[in-house]
Each structure stands twice: as C-alpha cells, then as structure tokens.
Amino acid sequence: MNILEIRNLSVKARTILGTASLLSIQVLDLGAGEILGIVGESGSGKSILALTIMGLLPTNVRATSGSVTYRGQDLLRSSARGLSARIRGKEITMIFQDPMAALNPVFTVRQLLEEVIKEHHPDYDSKRVRGAALEMLQLVKLGDPEVTLQKYPHELSGGMRQRVLIAMALSSGAKLLVSDEATRALDVTIQAGILKLLEDLRNKLDLSTVFISSNIALAATVCERIGVLYAGELIESGPAREVIADSRHPYTRSFLASLPVPERKGQPLPIIAGRSPDPLNRPRGCSFAGRCPIVEDRCRAEKPPMLQVSDGHDVLCHKGGTHQ
Amino acid sequence: MTRDSGTTGALSGDTLLRVEGLKKYFPVRGGFWQRSVKWVRAVDSVTFNINRGEVLGLVGESGCGKTTLAQMIVGIYPPTSGRIELDGIDLGKSLQSRNLKTKRKVQIVFQDPFWSLNPRKMVRDIVGEPLVVHGVALGSTVVRKVGDLLEMVGIDRARLFSYPHEFSGGERQRVAIARALALNPSLLLLDEPTSSIDTLSQAEILNLLIEVRNRFSLSYVLISHDLSVVQYLSDRIAVMYLGKIVEIGDTRRVFRARLHPYTEALMAAVPMIHASGEVSDVKPLEGHVPSAINPPPGCRFEARCYKRQDVCAVEEPPLRAIEDPEHLVACHFTNV
Amino acid sequence: MAVSGDLTFQRRAGRALESSRTFVKLLFRNRLTGAAFVVVTLLVVVALLAPVLAPYPDDGRGVVNPSERFQKPSSEHIFGTDDMGRDILSRVIFGTRISLSISLVTIVAAMLIAIPLGVIAGYFGGFIDEILMRITDVFLSFPPLLIAIVVASFLGPSLENAMIAIVIAWWPWYSRVIRAQVMAAKERPYVSAARCIGTSDWKIMFSHILPNTIAPVIIQASMDLGCVILTAASLSFIGLGAQPPQPEWGLIVSSARTYILDAWWYSVFPGLAILVTVLSFNLIGDGLREVLDPRTRVR
Numbered sequence: 001m002n003i004l005e006i007r008n009l010s011v012k013a014r015t016i017l018g019t020a021s022l023l024s025i026q027v028l029d030l031g032a033g034e035i036l037g038i039v040g041e042s043g044s045g046k047s048i049l050a051l052t053i054m055g056l057l058p059t060n061v062r063a064t065s066g067s068v069t070y071r072g073q074d075l076l077r078s079s080a081r082g083l084s085a086r087i088r089g090k091e092i093t094m095i096f097q098d099p100m101a102a103l104n105p106v107f108t109v110r111q112l113l114e115e116v117i118k119e120h121h122p123d124y125d126s127k128r129v130r131g132a133a134l135e136m137l138q139l140v141k142l143g144d145p146e147v148t149l150q151k152y153p154h155e156l157s158g159g160m161r162q163r164v165l166i167a168m169a170l171s172s173g174a175k176l177l178v179s180d181e182a183t184r185a186l187d188v189t190i191q192a193g194i195l196k197l198l199e200d201l202r203n204k205l206d207l208s209t210v211f212i213s214s215n216i217a218l219a220a221t222v223c224e225r226i227g228v229l230y231a232g233e234l235i236e237s238g239p240a241r242e243v244i245a246d247s248r249h250p251y252t253r254s255f256l257a258s259l260p261v262p263e264r265k266g267q268p269l270p271i272i273a274g275r276s277p278d279p280l281n282r283p284r285g286c287s288f289a290g291r292c293p294i295v296e297d298r299c300r301a302e303k304p305p306m307l308q309v310s311d312g313h314d315v316l317c318h319k320g321g322t323h324q
Numbered sequence: 325m326t327r328d329s330g331t332t333g334a335l336s337g338d339t340l341l342r343v344e345g346l347k348k349y350f351p352v353r354g355g356f357w358q359r360s361v362k363w364v365r366a367v368d369s370v371t372f373n374i375n376r377g378e379v380l381g382l383v384g385e386s387g388c389g390k391t392t393l394a395q396m397i398v399g400i401y402p403p404t405s406g407r408i409e410l411d412g413i414d415l416g417k418s419l420q421s422r423n424l425k426t427k428r429k430v431q432i433v434f435q436d437p438f439w440s441l442n443p444r445k446m447v448r449d450i451v452g453e454p455l456v457v458h459g460v461a462l463g464s465t466v467v468r469k470v471g472d473l474l475e476m477v478g479i480d481r482a483r484l485f486s487y488p489h490e491f492s493g494g495e496r497q498r499v500a501i502a503r504a505l506a507l508n509p510s511l512l513l514l515d516e517p518t519s520s521i522d523t524l525s526q527a528e529i530l531n532l533l534i535e536v537r538n539r540f541s542l543s544y545v546l547i548s549h550d551l552s553v554v555q556y557l558s559d560r561i562a563v564m565y566l567g568k569i570v571e572i573g574d575t576r577r578v579f580r581a582r583l584h585p586y587t588e589a590l591m592a593a594v595p596m597i598h599a600s601g602e603v604s605d606v607k608p609l610e611g612h613v614p615s616a617i618n619p620p621p622g623c624r625f626e627a628r629c630y631k632r633q634d635v636c637a638v639e640e641p642p643l644r645a646i647e648d649p650e651h652l653v654a655c656h657f658t659n660v
Numbered sequence: 661m662a663v664s665g666d667l668t669f670q671r672r673a674g675r676a677l678e679s680s681r682t683f684v685k686l687l688f689r690n691r692l693t694g695a696a697f698v699v700v701t702l703l704v705v706v707a708l709l710a711p712v713l714a715p716y717p718d719d720g721r722g723v724v725n726p727s728e729r730f731q732k733p734s735s736e737h738i739f740g741t742d743d744m745g746r747d748i749l750s751r752v753i754f755g756t757r758i759s760l761s762i763s764l765v766t767i768v769a770a771m772l773i774a775i776p777l778g779v780i781a782g783y784f785g786g787f788i789d790e791i792l793m794r795i796t797d798v799f800l801s802f803p804p805l806l807i808a809i810v811v812a813s814f815l816g817p818s819l820e821n822a823m824i825a826i827v828i829a830w831w832p833w834y835s836r837v838i839r840a841q842v843m844a845a846k847e848r849p850y851v852s853a854a855r856c857i858g859t860s861d862w863k864i865m866f867s868h869i870l871p872n873t874i875a876p877v878i879i880q881a882s883m884d885l886g887c888v889i890l891t892a893a894s895l896s897f898i899g900l901g902a903q904p905p906q907p908e909w910g911l912i913v914s915s916a917r918t919y920i921l922d923a924w925w926y927s928v929f930p931g932l933a934i935l936v937t938v939l940s941f942n943l944i945g946d947g948l949r950e951v952l953d954p955r956t957r958v959r
Contacts, residue, residue, distance in 0.1 A: 005417070040521055041333070041491070041522035041523065041524065126390075143610075143611075144377055156610055176641050186547065186594040187364075187385040187386055188385075188549065188590065188606075189590060189593040189608060189609035190385075190608070190609075191386060191606075191608075192591065192592075192593035192595075192606040192607060192608035193608035193609075193610075195608075196606075196607055196608050206512075210355060214523070215595070216523070216597065217525075217552075217595040217596050217597045217603065218595045220595065220597055220603040221595040221603055221604070221606050240603070241601075241603070244597055244601050244603060245601030246601075247602075251547075254524070255523055255524065256597065256601075258523055258524055258526070258527035259523065259527075259552065259597060260526070260527070260552050260553055260556030260557075261552060261556075261596060261597065261598055262555055262556075262579065262596075262597055262598070263598060263599035263600075264556065264599060265555065265575075265576075266558050268531045268534070269463060269527035269530060269531055270527070271524065271527050271528050271531065275492060295532065297584060
C-alpha cells in the first residue's frame with residue numbers, strides 16, 4: 001500500500017517578474033516502509049517538493065493543480081483544516097540541513113522530547129513520559145542517552161542534533177519523514193550513521209522516508225527507489241539500482257557520467273553544455289531539449305510523455321527506453 | 325612528532341612547497357581577566373612537501389585542521405610555529421610579512437562562490453584587481469588581460485562588465501579561479517572548490533582545474549570533504565585527524581591500501597557509484613572527534629579505533645614509511 | 661530553511677532591484693512612499709524657486725510691513741500675515757530653503773565623519789575600535805537633542821552653530837551602524853581573497869567593504885533627514901538656532917507662540933510645513949528600508 005501518492009502535481013510561484021513554474025510531477029508513489037530518493041541539482045524543485053508535502057510553501061508559491069495523497073487523504077485539498085494540522089508535523093515530519101533551526105535552543109533535549117511525547121500521549125504520567133524519552137534516544141542510537149537528555153541543542157554535534165530531531169519526529173508518531181538534505185552539512189562518517197539509522201527505522205518501525213539530496217550516490221545507497229528532478233520536472237523514477245545501472249533519460253545518464261569516480265581518474269569528465277531553463281520561462285517542449293545530446297525536432301515542439309520502461313521505472317522522454 | 329620520518333612525502337622531484345612542523349594553536353580565553361588558559365591545537369606539527377605540478381588532497385572530518393592549514397599557507401592566519409617554504413624561500417608568518425612578489429605565488433579559491441566575489445564589482449574589476457595591485461597591467465591592457473583570463477576559464481569575454489549575481493554558481497567559481505590565476509601563481513589552494521555547486525558544474529570545474537594544472541604546471545592543495553573529488557584530482561593525498569596527518573601517500577595507493585584505520589573508516593563511509601553502475605555500501609564510524617583542546621596523549625584516533633591496544637593510549641605513533649618510502653602512516657598496527 | 665536552491669528565482673527577483681528602474685518601480689509600489697517622494701520633490705522645487713514662487717519675496721527675506729499686521733488668511737495672503745505684517749506663505753516658502761539645507765548638510769557632514777571612523781573601527785578592531793567605540797558610547801548615552809542643546813548653548817545661538825551641534829549629536833549613531841556592518845563584511849571570503857592578492861587595507865576598506873555595508877546607513881540617514889529638521893526647529897524654538905528675521909520654521913512657530921489664541925494661522929501653517937516634511941522623509945526612509953532590506957538579507 002502506498003503511503004504517499006502524487007498525481008499531476010503542479011506548483012507555481014507568482015513573482016514580480018511573472019509566474020514561475022517550480023514543480024511538475026505526473027506520478028510519484030511512496031510505499032509504506034520505503035525510502036524514496038529525490039535527486040536533482042539546485043533549482044530542480046527538490047525543496048519545493050518537500051515544502052509542498054509539508055504544507056510550508058512560501059505565501060507566493062501555490063500548488064495550482066494535482067493531488068498529494070497521504071493514506072487516502074488529499075493534503076492539498078484538506079479543506080478541513082483540522083486534517084492537515086493532525087497529519088502534518090505529526091504523522092509527516094521533516095528534517096532539514098540545519099537541525100538547529102528546528103530545535104528550540106532554550107530547552108534541553110529532555111524538555112524538547114517530553115513535550116512532544118506528552119502532546120502525543122496525554123494519558124502518560126510523568127514517569128512514563130520520562131521513560132519514553134529515554135527509549136526514543138535509544139531508538140535513534142544516541143550514545144549515553146541519560147547524559148544527552150540533560151544537554152542543550154547547542155552542546156550537541158550536528159549528527160547528534162539530527163538524531164534528536166528524528167527522535168522528536170518519532171515521538172510524535174511520524175509515519176513519513178521528509179529529509180531535505182539532512183546530511184549535507186555532516187561529515188561523511190556521521191552521514192553514513194544517519195543513513196544506517198534511516199534504514200534501521202524503516203526495518204523496525206516501517207517508517208517511510210522521502211530522502212531529498214543533490215548527491216545521487218548518497219541516495220542510491222539508502223533508497224529502494226529514486227526519482228530524478230530536472231528543471232522542476234520529475235524526469236525519471238524507478239528502482240534505485242535500475243535507474244543507476246540502466247538509466248533511460250539522457251539527463252540522468254549525463255549526470256551519472258559526470259561523477260568523478262575512481263575509474264575515470266585521469267580522463268576528462270563528459271559535460272553537458274548550457275543551463276537548466278529559467279523557471280519563469282519554461283520551454284514549450286522538453287525542458288532538457290536545449291542540452292540533450294539526442295534531441296529531435298519533436299522534443300522542442302511538444303512535451304514528452306511519461307513512458308514506462310519496466311514495471312515501476314518511468315521516464316519522461318520522447319525517446320524513452322531507447323538507447324541512442 | 326615526526327622528526328625521524330624526515331621529509332614527509334615526495335622524496336624525488338622538484339619540491340615547490342615545504343611545510344615543516346607547522347603548528348597553529350588558538351587560545352581559548354577564560355577566567356575573570358580573559359587570560360588564555362587553554363589552547364586548541366588546530367594544527368599540530370604538520371610536515372609535508374609538494375612538488376611542482378603536483379596536486380595534494382587534504383581530507384578529514386570537519387575540525388581536523390585542514391582549512392586552518394590551508395589558511396596558514398596562504399597567510400591568512402600566522403602559524404604558532406613551524407616553517408613554510410616556497411621554492412626554498414621562507415614565506416614568513418603572515419600576509420603582512422610577505423611582499424607582493426611572494427603573495428602572488430600563492431593564491432586561494434574559496435568554497436562559497438556567492439561570497440567570494442564582491443557583489444558590487446564588475447567581473448572586470450574583480451579579475452583585474454590583482455593585475456592592478458601588482459602593476460602587471462594598466463588601463464586598456466587590464467581589460468584585454470581579464471578577457472583572456474575569462475576565456476581561459478571558459479567564460480565569454482563579452483561578460484566582462486557583468487556583476488557576480490548574473491553568473492551561476494559554477495561560473496562564479498570559474499571567475500574566482502580566473503582571479504587566482506591572474507598573477508601566475510605557482511601554488512593554488514582550493515578550499516572545497518566544488519562543494520557548493522551542482523554535479524554538472526562540478527565536472528566542468530574539475531576538468532578546468534586539470535587543464536589549468538597541466539598548462540601551467542601549477543601545484544594545488546585541494547581541501548575537500550568529498551573523497552570522490554579528491555581521489556579524482558589529487559596525485560597524493562594526506563588524511564588528517566585532529567590536527568595531525570595520519571596517512572599520506574600516492575592517491576591510488578592510499579585508496580587501495582587504507583593502512584590507517586581512520587583512512588579505512590573515512591573511505592568506507594563515502595557513498596560512491598562506480599562506472600559500472602555498482603553502488604558501494606556505506607559504513608559509519610562510531611564516536612566523535614575528541615576535543616582538540618586536550619587531545620589524548622597517545623594516538624588521537626585511539627578512542628574510535630577498532631585496532632586499538634594498550635600501547636595506543638600511551639604512545640603516539642610516529643608517521644613512518646610502510647612498504648613504500650613515500651607512503652607514510654601513523655599507526656602502531658599497520659598489518660597490511 | 662534550506663530552500664535556497666529552488667527559490668533562486670526569488671533571489672533573482674531581489675537582484676532585479678540592481679537595475680534602477682525596477683528599484684524605483686518597487687519603491688513606488690508602496691503608494692505612501694510614492695506620495696512622500698512627490699512631496700519631497702515639490703519641496704525641493706519650492707526651495708529652489710523660492711524668490712519666484714513666493715508672492716512677496718521681500719517678506720520672505722524679512723522686510724517688515726507694519727501696516728498689514730495679523731491679517732487673516734485671504735486671497736491676498738493665503739496663509740495670513742504675522743506680527744510684523746509679513747506674508748506667512750512667503751516666509752514658509754523661504755523657510756523651505758533653510759530646513760532642507762540644514763537637514764542635508766548636517767546629515768552629510770555627520771556621515772562624512774561617522775563612516776570613515778566606523779569603517780576603521782570595524783575593520784581593524786582591537787585598540788582603535790575600543791577607543792572609538794568608547795567615544796561614541798559617551799555620545800550615545802545622552803539623547804541627541806540634549807547634546808545639541810548643550811553644544812548650541814556653548815557655541816552661542818546661530819543657525820550655523822545649531823547645525824554643528826546637530827552634527828556632533830548625530831555622527832556616533834552612524835558610526836555604530838557602519839561598524840557593525842563592517843565587522844560582518846570583513847569576514848567574507850571576497851575580503852580574504854583581496855588580502856591574498858595583496859590589496860591594501862585602505863582599498864579593501866573603502867572599495868570592497870564600504871559599498872557592501874552602506875545601505876543601512878543610507879536608510880537610517882533618509883529617516884533622519886526629517887528628524888534633523890525637527891531638531892533644528894526645536895533648537896530655533898528655544899532660541900538656540902536660527903535668529904530673527906530668518907524665516908526658519910521652528911523660529912516662526914516660536915514667535916507665533918504668543919499670539920496663538922489671536923492669530924492661529926501664524927503658528928499652524930509653519931507647523932504644518934514641519935509636519936509634512938518630516939512625515940515625508942520618514943515615509944521615504946521606511947520605503948527604502950522595505951526595498952533595500954530583503955536584498956541585503958539575500959545570501
């Protein structure tokens with residue numbers, strides 16, 4: 001069963017320079033207990049996706065059409081305000097690149113955690129709340145939970161803060177975690193620990209994660225499935241191994257070919273000229289047409305369809321599925 | 325200390341930079357009178373050489389001292405003690421003590437392409453500034469030379485009169501490279517040159533850096549937390565932990581052998597997609613970097629090391645050659 | 661929040677401000693600011709063309725006309741006449757010259773003193789900074805009007821001395837603002853890059869740092885233009901500023917004080933002139949802040 005289903009989503013922004021098209025996703029599903037990677041460069045719409053799911057879009061940015069369905073309920077049309085408030089921030093939570101932004105610096109970890117637990121379990125007495133807080137810290141594998149509970153967020157390292165945030169998310173009963181570049185500021189050794197934690201929580205608690213990252217290798221190590229965003233469009237999605245070993249969109253292929261991996265040492269990296277199109281002025285046809293090595297006339301004239309390569313592997317390309 | 329190891333790194337070849345016993349201790353002020361009571365040993369007795377035309381990659385977790393080391397070489401921070409020699413000439417302590425001629429030989433490219441260029445200046449003035457300051461060019465020759473530099477880094481000379489905000493992150497980084505190259509330096513410090521830009525721009529920057537290096541036989545000190553970038557660009561690699569070099573040697577060799585347990589852990593944590601499409605799994609390293617204020621007396625990696633034995637807590641392992649005279653490791657247990 | 665990447669178009673919208681046309685467009689998008697700009701432009705025109713616009717230029721210059729004392733506002737004297745029989749409209753029009761030049765000259769002078777000191781203190785830090793900032797602290801611990809009163813009474817009552825007094829009371833505020841900005845800006849990589857190149861400290865301070873830090877001072881100054889007019893008027897009101905027969909607004913209000921019940925027009929019209937001018941400058945300052953601030957906050 002899918003915990004999150006996105007259909008024909010379109011997110012637009014109104015600015016003084018005109019209307020900008022920020023995100024357009026035809027189909028994207030996240031199964032329960034799945035880690036879905038969303039990769040793309042800056043400006044590709046990754047963070048907009050996170051904010052759309054969380055309902056945190058800036059005031060001049062709106063989802064103009066489509067649906068984001070969480071367990072059968074459309075989050076965009078949650079005219080019942082209560083629904084959105086009940087789900088977002090509780091069942092769906094988000095972790096950011098900068099965990100300090102979400103941790104109130106005047107409270108200790110204990111206070112932060114206990115507050116969330118009390119709200120989620122009003123029936124708990126203080127002893128039980130305390131026990132639950134400790135349990136949560138153990139769950140996110142924070143060493144020395146007793147000591148950590150007494151600390152203030154600024155006394156913790158970046159990796160520990162992310163773990164505290166995840167513990168808070170889990171305390172509020174999170175089923176879906178949106179991670180927006182949450183490991184970007186961390187050292188690789190610490191980053192690897194957070195990845196392992198996400199895998200662990202998926203296995204133990206069936207936690208689903210939308211793992212947003214600009215590093216495709218990072219997403220590939222932790223995610224079952226990957227979606228690639230380019231210029232605000234989901235251009236390819238499918239099982240992680242398949243998208244990487246048998247990628248069908250020319251952008252995905254160029255992107256992978258440009259990674260400085262050990263095998264390419266000493267050779268120049270292939271590059272794609274040009275820039276991704278202006279969000280204020282998207283091209284009529286395929287948004288990658290201007291840089292695509294296998295472009296045809298129709299690519300410039302009409303929007304490409306979403307083609308199925310294999311079960312669960314889709315590509316937004318006129319020549320989808322064919323290698324050049 | 326590593327006195328017995330002699331010259332660390334390249335034994336042969338044309339030595340460009342020699343760093344010897346370099347230390348940087350930052351005072352931690354405390355107490356009522358704000359007297360310094362403790363010292364953060366950001367860089368603690370670092371010794372290495374770089375040959376002309378060679379790229380040395382510096383890797384390690386944040387706080388290992390790699391950025392401080394680079395900033396001492398450029399002269400932004402004066403070292404607490406130690407020597408930095410370029411072409412056999414002592415560079416002196418800080419920028420103030422260096423003359424213009426020395427300054428131009430060592431240049432730096434910063435991580436953040438948004439703040440490394442003055443937002444209120446045109447590219448002509450940004451790239452032209454070093455030429456004017458050093459009296460290399462005047463008047464209309466500045467424009468011509470800046471145009472040449474821009475073209476060399478792959479930016480249309482028609483954009484001479486553009487402001488930084490009109491460029492993308494990758495392009496701004498190229499402008500920064502053009503500015504660094506304007507004075508024909510012999511050593512370029514690259515402080516996380518690609519970590520704020522996208523993968524596709526990164527590929528372009530890496531290609532450019534290799535091309536420029538080959539053309540001018542420049543030497544680089546490359547600092548990056550991204551090991552794939554470091555292995556791609558570097559001839560040699562130095563792994564730092566808590567202010568010290570724990571392993572240094574030929575990049576391929578270090579990547580293959582991973583003699584120091586820290587090197588091993590660092591490399592195991594990096595997610596990498598191989599050309600075959602194979603994705604390597606990652607392995608976290610438990611524990612945290614100990615405080616640099618009171619580093620452990622023995623091996624600094626001892627608390628997190630899976631090979632640790634009693635001796636590690638007491639005796640600091642010297643940086644010594646293993647197998648190959650140019651591959652140095654600071655570990656008591658380097659059973660290959 | 662980490663949305664920087666996707667919201668680059670918003671940053672671009674910010675950058676569009678670099679082009680002056682968009683800047684003006686944005687400034688005028690706020691109607692009040694636009695109106696204030698129109699008023700200030702009119703004031704400048706009035707000041708420049710005072711001898712042409714004033715119905716009785718000689719009255720403006722202070723020639724007395726005893727036969728026409730205390731005339732009510734009429735078609736002949738729109739604002740009425742004062743205790744010396746002078747046309748108040750003409751006096752107010754000539755007063756525009758004084759008020760605008762006082763505010764402009766004092767603010768520019770205060771900035772000329774404050775900016776170099778603030779930049780030097782912020783850039784070099786340490787001992788120099790300590791000394792300069794303790795000096796400003798002394799000034800900042802008193803209300804500026806009080807300092808101006810003390811200085812003006814020490815120097816003796818005259819318009820020029822009032823201006824000097826205002827400058828002395830005002831500059832430490834700007835020094836503080838610019839110093840804080842410089843301290844933040846000097847840590848930026850482009851400053852380090854300039855140092856590595858070998859650029860001199862002076863050039864770094866005034867060519868790299870200053871242009872990037874001056875915006876808040878400009879905003880502050882534009883808001884202070886009104887404040888200075890008010891202070892100058894206050895000083896004149898208590899007899900420490902402009903001296904009769906100068907048509908300074910504060911001075912006119914001061915002389916009208918005695919007749920406030922018999923000749924309301926005598927104090928009301930110059931008072932309104934002060935009100936409108938100060939309000940306009942404040943609105944412009946607010947508008948500038950709105951337009952400039954988000955851009956300075958953009959990474």
